[in-house]
Amino acid sequence: MRIGVCIKQVPDTDSHLRIADSGRGIDDSNLNWVISSCDLCAVEEALLLAEAEVSRGAERPELVVFSLGPARVEEALRKALALGFDRALHLVDEALEGGDALSDGRALAAALARERCDLVLAGAQSDDLGQAATPAVIAEILGCPYAWLVMAVELDSRGKSLRIVRELEAGMNEILKLELPAVLAIQAGINRPRFASLRGTLQARKKPLRREDCSGLGVDPGLVGAAGAGIETEAVSLPPAGAGGVVIEGASAEAAAGELIANLEREAVL
Amino acid sequence: MPAVWLIEDTRGGPGTQEVRACGRALGGNCRVALLDEERLGPYAPGLYAEALRALIAQRDGEDPERSVVVLLPHTYQSAEYAPRLAVRLGAAYTASISGVSIDDRGGLRFRRSILQAKLRADVRPKTRTVVATVQVGAFGGADPAPAPADVFEVGRPADSEEDQEREILGREAASGGGVDLASAERIVTAGRGVGGPDEVSVAADLAAALNAELGASRPVVDNGWLPREHQVGSSGHVVTPDLYVALGVSGSIQHLMGMSGSRIIVAINKDREAPIFSVAHYGIVADLHDVAPALTRLLETRRSG
Numbered sequence: 244m245r246i247g248v249c250i251k252q253v254p255d256t257d258s259h260l261r262i263a264d265s266g267r268g269i270d271d272s273n274l275n276w277v278i279s280s281c282d283l284c285a286v287e288e289a290l291l292l293a294e295a296e297v298s299r300g301a302e303r304p305e306l307v308v309f310s311l312g313p314a315r316v317e318e319a320l321r322k323a324l325a326l327g328f329d330r331a332l333h334l335v336d337e338a339l340e341g342g343d344a345l346s347d348g349r350a351l352a353a354a355l356a357r358e359r360c361d362l363v364l365a366g367a368q369s370d371d372l373g374q375a376a377t378p379a380v381i382a383e384i385l386g387c388p389y390a391w392l393v394m395a396v397e398l399d400s401r402g403k404s405l406r407i408v409r410e411l412e413a414g415m416n417e418i419l420k421l422e423l424p425a426v427l428a429i430q431a432g433i434n435r436p437r438f439a440s441l442r443g444t445l446q447a448r449k450k451p452l453r454r455e456d457c458s459g460l461g462v463d464p465g466l467v468g469a470a471g472a473g474i475e476t477e478a479v480s481l482p483p484a485g486a487g488g489v490v491i492e493g494a495s496a497e498a499a500a501g502e503l504i505a506n507l508e509r510e511a512v513l
Numbered sequence: 514m515p516a517v518w519l520i521e522d523t524r525g526g527p528g529t530q531e532v533r534a535c536g537r538a539l540g541g542n543c544r545v546a547l548l549d550e551e552r553l554g555p556y557a558p559g560l561y562a563e564a565l566r567a568l569i570a571q572r573d574g575e576d577p578e579r580s581v582v583v584l585l586p587h588t589y590q591s592a593e594y595a596p597r598l599a600v601r602l603g604a605a606y607t608a609s610i611s612g613v614s615i616d617d618r619g620g621l622r623f624r625r626s627i628l629q630a631k632l633r634a635d636v637r638p639k640t641r642t643v644v645a646t647v648q649v650g651a652f653g654g655a656d657p658a659p660a661p662a663d664v665f666e667v668g669r670p671a672d673s674e675e676d677q678e679r680e681i682l683g684r685e686a687a688s689g690g691g692v693d694l695a696s697a698e699r700i701v702t703a704g705r706g707v708g709g710p711d712e713v714s715v716a717a718d719l720a721a722a723l724n725a726e727l728g729a730s731r732p733v734v735d736n737g738w739l740p741r742e743h744q745v746g747s748s749g750h751v752v753t754p755d756l757y758v759a760l761g762v763s764g765s766i767q768h769l770m771g772m773s774g775s776r777i778i779v780a781i782n783k784d785r786e787a788p789i790f791s792v793a794h795y796g797i798v799a800d801l802h803d804v805a806p807a808l809t810r811l812l813e814t815r816r817s818g
Contacts, residue, residue: 256629269632344596345606371628373766374608379558379596388679389558391593394687406682411589412527416687422678432735473605473643474636477622482633482791488778490796492785496803500811503779506795512699512756512777513723513812 706761
């Protein structure tokens with residue numbers, strides 16, 4: 244069995260974000276880049292599934308990590324290798340840049356199909372654009388069953404199907420059986436991602452990391468990246484600071500607390 | 514003015530009003546595609562995507578000059594299959610939009626939050642047809658909007674293969690009982706800013722002094738600082754108390770969707786740029802570990818006095 248995990252490298256959401264001079268994106272010259280948080284949970288879930296297979300005496304599935312993006316993405320892939328993945332595939336080509344969920348999904352689906360993954364995991368939504376769509380697009384193109392917001396995964400003993408739990412509205416969960424191959428979008432909180440060991444980090448340097456461009460993937464450059472995207476960002480802006488609310492700043496804790504209580508009494512909520 | 518499809522459900526689930534309001538903001542040339550589980554069978558992503566594709570594609574030739582916008586609520590069900598519908602229609606896709614506009618030349622713009630609501634983006638579709646999910650709570654949220662008169666019932670397509678590879682085994686409550694956030698009049702929520710499992714007490718103490726239920730943001734639950742039944746946010750509970758106090762909550766889109774209908778919102782956070790301040794009626798920019806205990810002391814004094 245082969246498990247493929249798609250990860251996205253995103254700006255650390257705690258970094259200070261500055262709008263680029265073009266006004267169409269953020270200034271990426273001075274950012275910390277990390278693996279998007281749900282994707283890191285997908286990485287952890289693949290490691291847990293592999294460990295569960297081994298502990299029941301089955302063959303350990305091969306774990307392959309995929310990511311699309313410029314040269315900096317290699318660091319994210321190396322991190323997954325340090326955590327225990329067997330090999331990495333880096334989708335890197337100028338023609339792949341500037342894509343949306345549709346065009347990135349096309350490129351990733353091509354890579355996943357070539358590698359013949361039995362199970363594909365990805366995060367439920369990215370910390371940057373948060374469209375929550377790339378794994379669905381992959382499932383659509385591969386023609387696989389798909390579930391979003393997955394909170395538990397178990398492989399059946401024959402390795403043919405999955406039992407999964409997904410979140411629904413109003414605090415309910417749905418339990419589903421999916422035949423393999425399948426695509427799962429993993430929700431944050433399904434597990435606690437581990438940290439890489441020093442030994443893992445050293446081993447990761449020697450593990451195979453392959454780069455693929457459009458021709459290697461067999462995708463039409465016109466259907467991926469910015470050319471293949473269905474949407475284009477015209478402008479980014481800061482949300483309005485405060486919705487006309489009262490802001491208490493610079494006061495001592497006691498003074499701030501007193502002022503708040505006086506306001507809440509006036510609003511008749513105390 | 515684009516032709517707009519509003520995807521509605523006979524059960525009138527969350528987001529119906531927002532989808533209608535968004536349709537109105539796009540000029541009101543709207544028709545409804547009505548999903549009926551009794552007719553279609555139990556929800557499956559491939560089935561619903563195919564049923565809607567067939568209906569929308571069948572009507573597509575009516576006015577080829579016009580752009581087509583397909584609107585769904587950004588809920589657990591429709592945001593699961595909406596991207597698949599977009600692929601099948603050869604359409605652009607964008608999710609959880611909170612605003613729309615049309616320029617002089619008829620060009621569409623959608624507004625959405627990005628980077629955990631720290632920024633917002635205006636995006637435009639490059640294709641004639643676009644599928645978009647509408648953020649629940651946007652477009653004036655609860656204002657009741659009339660249903661368009663033009664309603665098409667969505668027919669059952671031939672079974673899609675991938676749905677035969679998917680079986681519903683059951684449903685279960687995600688969390689245990691004991692915490693009643695939905696009917697609480699006051700809620701104090703602990704966010705990641707409280708710092709750790711041993712420091713959640715700062716929020717619990719304030720909740721006790723206010724006679725409030727204790728809520729938690731998603732990171733607090735994910736880190737195991739509080740059990741999941743405390744979670745506020747679209748993936749947990751949607752709450753509308755009289756008083757909502759957010760301690761060290763930065764305010765992800767999901768969290769804001771889950772609580773922004775509260776009558777009075779108080780936010781206490783060190784980070785002045787935290788998105789939670791955009792919905793707060795009263796904001797205190799300070800260390801919650803100083804302010805919350807001061808509030809607790811004052812409230813206790815007030816009560817005993």
